[in-house]
Amino acid sequence: MDEKITARIITKYLKKGNMTRCLRDILPSSDLSKEQREKIAELIHDVVRWKKLYEHIMEIDGLKPSPENYIKLAMNGPQTYASSYPFEYRYSCSSYVANVLKNHTEWTEFLNQTPPTTLCVNFNKSTIDDVINILQQETLPAAQSFLTSAIITSSISKYSNVIQQHFAHVQDETSQLVSLLTTVLGESIFDYCAGNGGKSLAMASITKNKKKLYAYEMNPTKRITLKRRCIDYNANVNIEDIPSKKKYDVVLVDAPCTGLGAARRNPEVKYIESPGDLPQIQLSILNKAAENVNTGGTLFYVVCTMTPEETTQVIQTFIEKKGFILSSFNALPYEEFLSRNKYGAFSALPRGDVFFLSALKSAQ
Numbered sequence: 001m002d003e004k005i006t007a008r009i010i011t012k013y014l015k016k017g018n019m020t021r022c023l024r025d026i027l028p029s030s031d032l033s034k035e036q037r038e039k040i041a042e043l044i045h046d047v048v049r050w051k052k053l054y055e056h057i058m059e060i061d062g063l064k065p066s067p068e069n070y071i072k073l074a075m076n077g078p079q080t081y082a083s084s085y086p087f088e089y090r091y092s093c094s095s096y097v098a099n100v101l102k103n104h105t106e107w108t109e110f111l112n113q114t115p116p117t118t119l120c121v122n123f124n125k126s127t128i129d130d131v132i133n134i135l136q137q138e139t140l141p142a143a144q145s146f147l148t149s150a151i152i153t154s155s156i157s158k159y160s161n162v163i164q165q166h167f168a169h170v171q172d173e174t175s176q177l178v179s180l181l182t183t184v185l186g187e188s189i190f191d192y193c194a195g196n197g198g199k200s201l202a203m204a205s206i207t208k209n210k211k212k213l214y215a216y217e218m219n220p221t222k223r224i225t226l227k228r229r230c231i232d233y234n235a236n237v238n239i240e241d242i243p244s245k246k247k248y249d250v251v252l253v254d255a256p257c258t259g260l261g262a263a264r265r266n267p268e269v270k271y272i273e274s275p276g277d278l279p280q281i282q283l284s285i286l287n288k289a290a291e292n293v294n295t296g297g298t299l300f301y302v303v304c305t306m307t308p309e310e311t312t313q314v315i316q317t318f319i320e321k322k323g324f325i326l327s328s329f330n331a332l333p334y335e336e337f338l339s340r341n342k343y344g345a346f347s348a349l350p351r352g353d354v355f356f357l358s359a360l361k362s363a364q
Contacts, residue, residue: 005030006040007067010047014067019048019268038155042114046074049112049267053082053092079112093270097260100307107306107354115264116351117158119151119168120176120198123205124234126167134162145351147334149176149206152351166232171198172262174352178254178302179203181332183211185298185359186249191215192289193254197226197237204235214248216240247294255282257303257310261347261354279309286318290362299324299360304353306346311356315343319360327359 005026013022023044027037047054047070054073055065063069082090088098091108101108121131128144131151135142138160143152150173162168179202182189191200194215203213215237217223223239230237257278259269286301293299301318303310319326329338329345337352338345344358 002030002032002036002040003068003071005032006043006071009040009044010067010070013044013048014065017268019044020266034156034159041155043071043074045114045267047071049263049270050074050079050092051267052094052271053079053085053089056085056089057082091270094273096273097270100260104306106348110354111260111263111270112267113264115172115353116152117155117170118145118173118176118351119153119157119162120149120171120179120202120205121151121168122166122201122233122235123149123208125165126162131162131168134167135160145173146337146349147173147176147180149180149202166234169198169201169229169233171202172265172353173349174261174304174347174355175199176202177334177337177347177349177352178252178300178355178357180206180334181329181357182250182252182300183207184332185300186294188212188248188294189214189250189252190244190246190248190292191237191252191254192292193217193252193256193285194222194226194239195219195254196222197229197235199252199254200226200237201229201233201235204230204233204237209234209236213237214240214244214246216244218243243288244292246292247297248292249294249297250300251289251292251297252300252302253285253289254302255285257282257305258307259304261304261306261356264353275305275307275309279314282310282314283317286314287321290321290324293362295362297362298327299362301344301358301360302355304355306354306356311346311358312341312343315358315360319343323363324360325363327361329357329359 009022009026132142140157141154145152179199194200194217200215258275263270329335337349339348347355
């Protein structure tokens with residue numbers, strides 16, 4: 001591992017934050033191999049993942065918080081011996097996140113793990129067997145997951161031919177679960193907050209373009225990316241350029257959120273001090289999206305987080321709106337990977353991000 005480049009990235013991160021941007025600004029021009037770049041990226045993730053713990057240890061030991069000391073701690077793994085430390089140091093998170101997690105021991109260890117890379121197979125251009133065969137020919141790991149669309153592999157696979165040829169795209173397993181559940185809820189589906197189109201691509205693949213799929217993304221740059229990706233992946237998705245006034249059987253609202261449920265991949269989110277104004281934004285989006293739901297249709301709210309303000313409290317406030325009632329997840333595929341509560345469910349895939357999901361049925 002090149003410690004000079006690693007130290008450069010850590011120095012930039014400590015000054016400016018945004019781990020992903022720091023990696024992107026330095027690693028591609030480093031002239032290192034793909035394997036070397038991935039090793040550095042993994043170590044940087046560990047530094048950010050355990051930053052609060054490492055700083056606590058450095059303070060106790062009278063060490064300077066230098067990039068070199070962060071690297072040494074990351075390589076020695078002192079978190080193994082931190083069981084006696086207060087919760088927020090032991091799990092390296094803010095006091096706010098500690099309060100969210102203290103009553104959910106199933107999440108505390110999980111969010112500090114290194115996640116696998118998961119691919120979503122594009123059934124409009126390939127098959128599970130073909131993707132696995134290509135990965136194996138490239139000497140990359142490949143194993144089918146619990147979901148029919150998902151393959152578990154390693155981070156190097158993002159450079160694979162299966163990605164270059166659009167036979168699959170990188171997508172967390174729980175995001176694929178959301179897409180699978182959405183496709184069984186109705187025939188016409190509207191991806192209301194489509195972003196760069198990961199779930200739209202997954203739904204087009206899962207249904208083999210046999211359902212009526214629509215998508216909207218308010219960010220014009222992301223919308224351009226979404227259109228290009230749909231062409232590349234042979235995904236038959238009708239992309240709206242302005243907010244739709246039409247009605248659909250299912251409206252998927254994958255709302256902007258803190259992203260705490262994806263802390264394994266983006267450990268910076270463990271240090272947030274509050275959800276800010278996101279609950280108000282989420283509620284506003286739900287209220288607008290509700291206008292697009294057919295009578296008897298489903299408004300499907302999902303967020304990749306577990307803060308109460310963004311999950312149960314948003315739904316509790318929303319269902320006061322006349323005309324929507326909570327729907328159970330009974331008889332849906334993969335329901336064994338849903339941990340139900342009064343207002344929906346949290347995902348419980350062994351290797352996927354933690355999502356909150358709530359299905360709201362229109363009675364109007």
